[in-house]
Amino acid sequence: MRKPSFLLLKKNIILALISFMVLTSCNMDEGYTSCLPRMEVNAVYSLLMPYFAPLNSPMGYVVLPSDGTNGTQGMIIINTGNGFRAYDRNAPHLCPDTNTVLIVEDDLKIVCPADGAEWLLLTGEPLNNQTQGRTPLRYRVTQQDNNLQITW
Numbered sequence: 001m002r003k004p005s006f007l008l009l010k011k012n013i014i015l016a017l018i019s020f021m022v023l024t025s026c027n028m029d030e031g032y033t034s035c036l037p038r039m040e041v042n043a044v045y046s047l048l049m050p051y052f053a054p055l056n057s058p059m060g061y062v063v064l065p066s067d068g069t070n071g072t073q074g075m076i077i078i079n080t081g082n083g084f085r086a087y088d089r090n091a092p093h094l095c096p097d098t099n100t101v102l103i104v105e106d107d108l109k110i111v112c113p114a115d116g117a118e119w120l121l122l123t124g125e126p127l128n129n130q131t132q133g134r135t136p137l138r139y140r141v142t143q144q145d146n147n148l149q150i151t152w
Contacts, residue, residue, distance in 0.1 A: 035095035037072045041139055041152040045077070048146050055079045055148070061121065063089075063104055070150070073101045075139070076110065077148070080122055084143065086150045087124060087136040093117060102136060110136060 045052055054060035058081035066074040066089075073089040073096065091100040091112040099114040109127060110119040117130035124135040139150045 037090070037096065039072045039152070041069070041071060041075075041150055043069050043150050045148045045150070046146055047148065052077075052148075055084065059107070059122070061104060061107075071139070072096070075150070076102065076104060076121075076136075077141070077150070078121055084141040084148055085122075085124065086139040086141050086148075088139065090137065091117065092134040092136055093130070093132045 047053075047055055052062055054062055055077060056079070058079055061076060061078040064070045064075045064077070066072065071088040071090070076087045076089060078085050078087075087102070087110065089102045090096050091102055091114065094100045094112065094114060097114065100112060102110050102112055104121060105111045105118075108121055110121055110124070111117070112130070115130045116128070117132075118127040119125060119131060119136055120127055124138060126133055126135065139152050142149050142151075
């Protein structure tokens with residue numbers, strides 16, 4: 001039986017180190033960083049409630065704070081004119097921190113205060129390179145009469 005050559009052994013060690021680094025780094029899952037917390041969401045909001053009145057008009061939106069039922073850091077809900085979208089307020093390109101809670105600016109874009117990453121509020125489309133091409137995490141929204149049910 002032949003002993004492995006030094007070059008083959010060195011190659012195997014390098015491959016093992018690269019594999020270890022890839023497996024232990026912050027990896028990607030459906031385009032989101034793996035450190036983004038996942039939370040089961042199953043909430044119903046009435047469009048008849050005064051707080052949700054902006055959602056009765058196209059481009060109307062509401063920003064919900066975190067309360068344990070509406071996403072990990074809260075939620076942004078917008079009436080697109082063709083339906084509704086709901087985004088989690090955790091920045092999809094950074095691990096959660098106090099400065100990575102998404103906000104709405106100028107009634108047109110979603111912004112990450114930590115690095116200035118921007119997305120179009122209406123579609124979630126990235127507007128600059130800081131987003132790393134990632135879109136905000138979207139929840140499923142269904143409308144039944146005057147109620148919106150948001151699920152994950």
